Amino acid sequence: MRELAMIAIALQDEERSARNNRRRFWVHKMLKARHTEGEFWQIQRHLLDDEEKFYIYFHMDRYLFDYILSFIEKDITKKNTKFRLAVTPIEKIAVTLR
Numbered sequence: 001m002r003e004l005a006m007i008a009i010a011l012q013d014e015e016r017s018a019r020n021n022r023r024r025f026w027v028h029k030m031l032k033a034r035h036t037e038g039e040f041w042q043i044q045r046h047l048l049d050d051e052e053k054f055y056i057y058f059h060m061d062r063y064l065f066d067y068i069l070s071f072i073e074k075d076i077t078k079k080n081t082k083f084r085l086a087v088t089p090i091e092k093i094a095v096t097l098r
Contacts, residue, residue, distance in 0.1 A: 027084040035085070040094050058097050069093055 035041055047054040054062050069090060076093075078086035 038091075040091055058094070060097070065093070065097075 043057070047057055048062070051062060054065075058065055072093075073089045076089050080086050
């Protein structure tokens with residue numbers, strides 16, 4: 001009985017150490033591809049070519065979107081680091097408006 005308890009404790013300790021040693025990512029690999037596979041980047045070029053679709057998507061014309069972007073861009077811009085690319089101001093506004 002004592003041996004079973006000791007084995008259970010040893011297995012529990014091993015499981016905890018394995019859980020703690022899992023590799024943690026600063027940026028998940030799925031998010032690294034957002035500039036090529038993300039919704040915004042996929043449809044952005046199509047929306048820029050078609051003013052009507054742009055209006056349907058954002059509920060405003062492109063002029064107003066650009067005006068809002070120019071007004072708050074400096075306040076919401078983050079710096080890129082060696083570890084990750086910051087979310088761009090245009091992406092932030094698009095997510096907020098969408």
